Amino acid sequence: MAMLSLIDVVKTYGEVRALDHLDLTIKSGELVSLLGPSGCGKTTALRSVAGFERLDSGRVLLDERDLTRVAANHRDMGMVFQAYSLFPNMTAAENIAFGLKLRKRNAAERTKRASELLALVGLDGRGDRYPHQLSGGQQQRVALARALAIEPRILLLDEPLSALDAQVRVQLREEIRRLQLDVGITTLFVTHDQEEALSVSDRVGVMNGGRLEQLATPSELYRRPTTEFVASFVGTINRLPVVVRNATTAAYGDVMLPCASSNLPNGANATMLVRPEVVGVELAPGAPESGGIPATVRSHSFLGPVARIDAVTAQGHLVLCDLPSRDADELRPGVSVHLRVTANDATVVAAAS
Amino acid sequence: MTSEFVDRPRPPIGKIVWIIIGALFFFGPLVATFVSSINYNKLGYRFTAYSSILHSQDIGAPLWLSFQIAVYTVIASFSLMLPTVFWMHLKVPSARPLIEIVSILPYVIPPIILVVGVAQLTRGWPEWMVGRPFFLVPIYVVICLPFLFRSLDAGMRAIDLATLTEAARGLGATWGQVLRNVVVPNLRAAVLGSVFLCLAVVMGEFTIASLLLFNTFPIYLAGAGRVEAQGAAALSLLAFAVSWFFLLVLNAISKRVGRSAAVDITGAAGR
Numbered sequence: 098m099a100m101l102s103l104i105d106v107v108k109t110y111g112e113v114r115a116l117d118h119l120d121l122t123i124k125s126g127e128l129v130s131l132l133g134p135s136g137c138g139k140t141t142a143l144r145s146v147a148g149f150e151r152l153d154s155g156r157v158l159l160d161e162r163d164l165t166r167v168a169a170n171h172r173d174m175g176m177v178f179q180a181y182s183l184f185p186n187m188t189a190a191e192n193i194a195f196g197l198k199l200r201k202r203n204a205a206e207r208t209k210r211a212s213e214l215l216a217l218v219g220l221d222g223r224g225d226r227y228p229h230q231l232s233g234g235q236q237q238r239v240a241l242a243r244a245l246a247i248e249p250r251i252l253l254l255d256e257p258l259s260a261l262d263a264q265v266r267v268q269l270r271e272e273i274r275r276l277q278l279d280v281g282i283t284t285l286f287v288t289h290d291q292e293e294a295l296s297v298s299d300r301v302g303v304m305n306g307g308r309l310e311q312l313a314t315p316s317e318l319y320r321r322p323t324t325e326f327v328a329s330f331v332g333t334i335n336r337l338p339v340v341v342r343n344a345t346t347a348a349y350g351d352v353m354l355p356c357a358s359s360n361l362p363n364g365a366n367a368t369m370l371v372r373p374e375v376v377g378v379e380l381a382p383g384a385p386e387s388g389g390i391p392a393t394v395r396s397h398s399f400l401g402p403v404a405r406i407d408a409v410t411a412q413g414h415l416v417l418c419d420l421p422s423r424d425a426d427e428l429r430p431g432v433s434v435h436l437r438v439t440a441n442d443a444t445v446v447a448a449a450s
Numbered sequence: 451m452t453s454e455f456v457d458r459p460r461p462p463i464g465k466i467v468w469i470i471i472g473a474l475f476f477f478g479p480l481v482a483t484f485v486s487s488i489n490y491n492k493l494g495y496r497f498t499a500y501s502s503i504l505h506s507q508d509i510g511a512p513l514w515l516s517f518q519i520a521v522y523t524v525i526a527s528f529s530l531m532l533p534t535v536f537w538m539h540l541k542v543p544s545a546r547p548l549i550e551i552v553s554i555l556p557y558v559i560p561p562i563i564l565v566v567g568v569a570q571l572t573r574g575w576p577e578w579m580v581g582r583p584f585f586l587v588p589i590y591v592v593i594c595l596p597f598l599f600r601s602l603d604a605g606m607r608a609i610d611l612a613t614l615t616e617a618a619r620g621l622g623a624t625w626g627q628v629l630r631n632v633v634v635p636n637l638r639a640a641v642l643g644s645v646f647l648c649l650a651v652v653m654g655e656f657t658i659a660s661l662l663l664f665n666t667f668p669i670y671l672a673g674a675g676r677v678e679a680q681g682a683a684a685l686s687l688l689a690f691a692v693s694w695f696f697l698l699v700l701n702a703i704s705k706r707v708g709r710s711a712a713v714d715i716t717g718a719a720g721r
Contacts, residue, residue, distance in 0.1 A: 149616055169619040180610055182617040186635040195631070196621035240617075247621060 099160045099250040099283050100125050101146065106155030108141055108307075115141040117307035119155070128277050128284040129312075130294035133304035134330070139287045142304070143255050146285060148172045159250060175244030179256040181236045183228040189239045190215065190224030196247035214242035217276065234265040241273065245280065252277065252284040258293065270297050291331050295319065303327045320372075320442070321357065325449045328370045335376065335416045337369040337390075339445060347445050350412055352390050355440035361447060370444045373417040377437035378406060378428060389435030392416060394428050408434060480687070487683035499684035509670060515583055516667035520652035523590040524645050527598050530591065532641075535602040536633060539611050546603075553599035556592055561657040564589065568662075583664040590652050597647040605640025606633075646699050654689060 101123040108116040115138045123129045131139035144150045146157055148169030157164045164172055183192050193214050194207035202210075215224050218238040228236055237257050244252060254273065258266040274297040277284050288294050294301045295315040302312040303326070311318060311327045322328035325336065339347035339354065341361045347354050347369055354369060361367050379389065392408040395415070404425035406418040416436055420428070428434065488495045503509070538545050556564070568589055572580050579585065614636070618628045634641060656668040671689065675682030
């Protein structure tokens with residue numbers, strides 16, 4: 098197992114800065130996902146680690162060994178690509194054994210290792226198939242086995258599931274996580290699919306404009322986004338313009354709202370971020386006069402176990418609320434309500450400029 | 451019952467007429483050449499010309515020389531163009547127009563100009579270098595450029611070269627191993643096609659060999675043809691048959707390229 102670090106990495110393509118002073122450390126045995134929209138630099142970061150991109154500045158370290166100027170074929174990293182990358186002229190077993198052949202392992206060892214890995218990825222007995230005889234999911238399994246065959250120090254996954262259909266994608270991402278935990282290999286996983294990232298990762302890094310906006314555990318990233326971009330990219334979130342009163346209170350108009358401790362100065366304009374499922378909704382006549390945001394229900398959508406209530410505050414901001422369906426029967430369009438948040442569930446971040 | 455309402459397709463008479471005209475234009479001269487190659491007037495029709503060509507004692511040396519030159523040309527051409535086209539695809543796709551223009555220069559520069567240029571360039575070079583038939587190899591490499599570039603370029607376009615290369619590099623392959631183990635095997639059909647084209651071009655090249663006074667196979671054929679009219683006609687047909695043989699082989703290979711490329715790109719068969 099190895100620890101991977103990117104230190105102050107900069108990479109530009111002409112006028113475009115793909116990586117903008119990126120710092121990232123992945124601990125031994127950890128699976129870290131890089132998540133972000135197209136062009137945010139996540140694939141460039143992964144390719145920089147693999148040695149396929151020459152950095153303008155910065156360093157790539159693997160257990161303190163500087164790999165920045167080391168050629169891709171000397172980095173000992175296994176990579177699975179977004180596009181199907183199996184060598185068409187080789188069978189599945191030959192593909193898996195290719196890296197071992199380059200390392201001059203004997204034929205018996207190569208065959209044994211290829212068989213073990215085929216079994217590991219659930220393709221026992223399919224070693225003699227050529228890539229065009231395998232489905233997309235099977236090809237990516239073989240690609241994963243091929244990457245693991247060389248016992249790499251780091252596993253790099255560049256959107257390996259994006260070309261697959263939804264059902265196979267879910268199945269394969271769980272298999273990838275199981276294999277990663279079994280082998281205990283440090284893994285960098287690039288994806289644009291937040292569900293994929295949140296479900297398999299130890300930590301998730303959200304990238305934007307070549308920078309890492311936030312690196313945190315999936316639950317922390319979801320519950321405590323540190324920027325508006327992260328909040329908007331991961332899941333659905335309500336944004337309310339507020340003014341910071343003190344470390345744990347922010348004012349939305351005249352209503353004082355509790356919030357998680359923030360470092361913003363008193364009086365600063367900020368944005369309060371609240372997930373729909375943590376917004377409390379009470380009918381106005383029964384609600385206490387203080388502590389809630391007066392609002393009117395605009396629409397009610399039944400979604401099975403939950404109901405999505407769209408409420409509009411007196412100031413005209415839309416707030417989405419997800420409630421258990423059985424608790425939302427009375428919340429019909431036109432009904433006056435009070436919206437409540439608790440300190441634990443409300444994050445205040447600097448207002449986006 | 452409803453057949454009277456079916457709009458039956460009319461026979462494409464216009465197309466058939468054009469095909470017949472084209473076939474006459476194409477096969478007419480061939481038939482005429484064949485007839486004149488076996489027509490000995492008062493002696494009647496006989497295959498003497500073909501027989502004497504095939505049984506000639508002098509044909510071996512020039513044929514072997516041309517074959518050797520062709521093999522060296524193929525080796526030299528591939529040594530130059532395979533890494534060049536590979537690097538162009540991978541690292542400098544913007545250089546494609548330039549390389550494409552350079553590759554078609556042999557089409558636009560007449561052979562006589564090429565020979566004069568080579569003569570100027572090599573003036574004063576030692577005799578052992580310019581006086582041997584293998585001096586033709588670098589010139590033929592230039593002549594083969596258009597075929598080789600297009601064939602390799604099409605082959606590399608048909609596969610996901612960048613991903614395959616990166617996959618191999620990531621597994622520890624050197625650039626040489628990438629070319630040998632991954633690129634060439636997946637371009638096999640394109641490479642074979644280029645080889646056949648180069649062989650066909652070199653085995654049939656007359657003008658430059660004649661101007662530089664080397665006795666290659668085409669020079670021998672031309673000389674033999676001057677002795678009798680029937681012989682010249684027979685040689686023309688034989689040369690034509692050899693060219694067509696290479697073209698048919700190339701056609702068969704290119705069909706395979708198309709099939710394998712479709713599989714490579716989409717992986718559709720397994721999905």
